[in-house]
Amino acid sequence: MPRMSRRTVLRTMAATGAAAAVPSLLTGCSSSSSSGGDVSNAGKKLAAWPAYEAAPGAKPDLAPTASGVQAGYTSYPAELTTSVKRTPGDGSTVRVMSVTFGTPPKAAAQNQYWRAVEKALGVKIEFTVIPQADYQKKMATVMAGEEDSLPDIINMFSGYTLPREAQFVQKRAQDLTPYLSGEAIRDYPNLAGIPTHAWRDMGRVSGHLYGIPLERPLTGSTLWLNQEMFTDAGMKEGWAAADFAAVAQKATRGKTYALGAAKGSLFGNAVHSAAHHSPQGWAVDKDGAFQPNYTDERFKAAVAFQAGLRKAGAFHPDATSLSSPDLSTLFLNGTVGSMQNGFGAYTSLYPDSKGLLTPAPALPYAVDGTPGGAVAARRSFGYTILKKAKKERIEMLLRVLDHLASPFGTKEWELLQYGVEGVHFTRGKDGAPQRNKLGEVENITNLPFRYLAEGPQVLFVPGRPEAVRALHAWQQKVVPVTIRNASFGLVSRTDVAQGATLKALMEDTVTAVVAGRSSMADFDAAVKQWRSRGGDRIAEEFAKEHAANS
Numbered sequence: 001m002p003r004m005s006r007r008t009v010l011r012t013m014a015a016t017g018a019a020a021a022v023p024s025l026l027t028g029c030s031s032s033s034s035s036g037g038d039v040s041n042a043g044k045k046l047a048a049w050p051a052y053e054a055a056p057g058a059k060p061d062l063a064p065t066a067s068g069v070q071a072g073y074t075s076y077p078a079e080l081t082t083s084v085k086r087t088p089g090d091g092s093t094v095r096v097m098s099v100t101f102g103t104p105p106k107a108a109a110q111n112q113y114w115r116a117v118e119k120a121l122g123v124k125i126e127f128t129v130i131p132q133a134d135y136q137k138k139m140a141t142v143m144a145g146e147e148d149s150l151p152d153i154i155n156m157f158s159g160y161t162l163p164r165e166a167q168f169v170q171k172r173a174q175d176l177t178p179y180l181s182g183e184a185i186r187d188y189p190n191l192a193g194i195p196t197h198a199w200r201d202m203g204r205v206s207g208h209l210y211g212i213p214l215e216r217p218l219t220g221s222t223l224w225l226n227q228e229m230f231t232d233a234g235m236k237e238g239w240a241a242a243d244f245a246a247v248a249q250k251a252t253r254g255k256t257y258a259l260g261a262a263k264g265s266l267f268g269n270a271v272h273s274a275a276h277h278s279p280q281g282w283a284v285d286k287d288g289a290f291q292p293n294y295t296d297e298r299f300k301a302a303v304a305f306q307a308g309l310r311k312a313g314a315f316h317p318d319a320t321s322l323s324s325p326d327l328s329t330l331f332l333n334g335t336v337g338s339m340q341n342g343f344g345a346y347t348s349l350y351p352d353s354k355g356l357l358t359p360a361p362a363l364p365y366a367v368d369g370t371p372g373g374a375v376a377a378r379r380s381f382g383y384t385i386l387k388k389a390k391k392e393r394i395e396m397l398l399r400v401l402d403h404l405a406s407p408f409g410t411k412e413w414e415l416l417q418y419g420v421e422g423v424h425f426t427r428g429k430d431g432a433p434q435r436n437k438l439g440e441v442e443n444i445t446n447l448p449f450r451y452l453a454e455g456p457q458v459l460f461v462p463g464r465p466e467a468v469r470a471l472h473a474w475q476q477k478v479v480p481v482t483i484r485n486a487s488f489g490l491v492s493r494t495d496v497a498q499g500a501t502l503k504a505l506m507e508d509t510v511t512a513v514v515a516g517r518s519s520m521a522d523f524d525a526a527v528k529q530w531r532s533r534g535g536d537r538i539a540e541e542f543a544k545e546h547a548a549n550s
Helices: 006-016 112-121 132-144 165-172 182-187 196-202 227-232 241-251 269-275 297-311 324-332 343-352 391-404 411-418 465-481 493-515 520-549
Strands: 093-100 124-131 153-156 212-215 222-226 282-284 290-292 338-341 359-361 380-386 425-427 433-435
Touching (some): 112 391, 112 411, 124 132, 132 165, 196 212, 222 227, 222 343, 227 359, 282 520, 290 520, 324 338
Antiparallel strands (some): 153 380, 212 380, 282 290, 425 433
């Protein structure tokens, strides 16, 4: 059986933004004045969200829907359009910093991709890339440094909760409200093409706009299947929880396991709790009160169901210790038949699994006769802030970001995604770019311009129209049953101060229960601790913030 290269695994991680870390919110910091200023939105005048207007791009083969199904492209556009009328930069040097899931890029002098993007942008880019594992530590240093030492453009990655993040943003970053709020964003048409849902899930700070969100699709954590393995074991559309358990047991044999999980993923709890229609983090009732998932009987039922799957041997025995790259390798070589990952994993799963297996997103199973739910993602995978500067420079930096946010079907998008034709890629018979060896090294994964600004996500797999049709059809079935975390874009002082510790308490408990080391009685005891140590206060604060943003 073919072995998976490290490059393949890194591509999979980069495509999904793959850290299984706790998402942070732009407004997710203490609103206490003692920690650097009031950043809550309650009682503040709220900046209008940027006026949305879709940027011109290629007409999709499969139409998007207002509810969240993505535009699908079964073939690459025959003619690319030009999205930016003039070179945005002024020839100056721009220092940028971003998280990376790739390998360190070649230096600019030896990197033709880097130089090509610089030429298109009209600036010299000094790019600092931070490996995902080092991001939290590096950002702590940056946030504590002198104002003059800040890069011009900073990617605020949503994979970690940074202490006093919103206070840092409010004090040190440029207030972008005058440039982007309401109709003002018309000066930057590609940024205006970022849908409103991404801005909402990014959130405001003290009523103001300080960032530019990185838009993501509605469908979030997904159970990716080895379709052949699950079909052979009896998978069927419209399956119930008992059917899922039976298929998982049948697909598990010898050293092959139906279910894989990585460290910190709670045995894929997001997917299973959504199938049980549990709140995904927080739900808000008709009276505006916030209800946590941990106190919901459906969440408890999902944990008990997972414990049953584990006891039956369906999970890989190292499910509590496998790294995400190791799990990806086991999935691609057939050792495990499924893994939870972001929906965006499809962009690498399909090419990386060619000749090995057919990946497929699972449909949720029904529970007690009720069709299962699915995870709704936070629609903003982090955001970008700018260092404070004079008006002319801020406008220039926004033009640069506008260029980076060019939509699918444009020459600008192709350059950013694939590099230079004949240097980094050739074209297949269908006209779609195909990376060559240099393109596998010099690219947007290793030099992650995508985490500074990006156009709206679309469904596209080069040379795989059947995959795009299948994914679009899957979204049509799943989008109507997605369950959204009601806390996205909101601020809770207690959550920032104590949320990480409280979350760790519950996640450790869930893992222990599923692994068979603890009981459901232990889970109930942990919930009581969670509530008394701050959970109930978080609910009250989210409710207040929700009312202010309504």
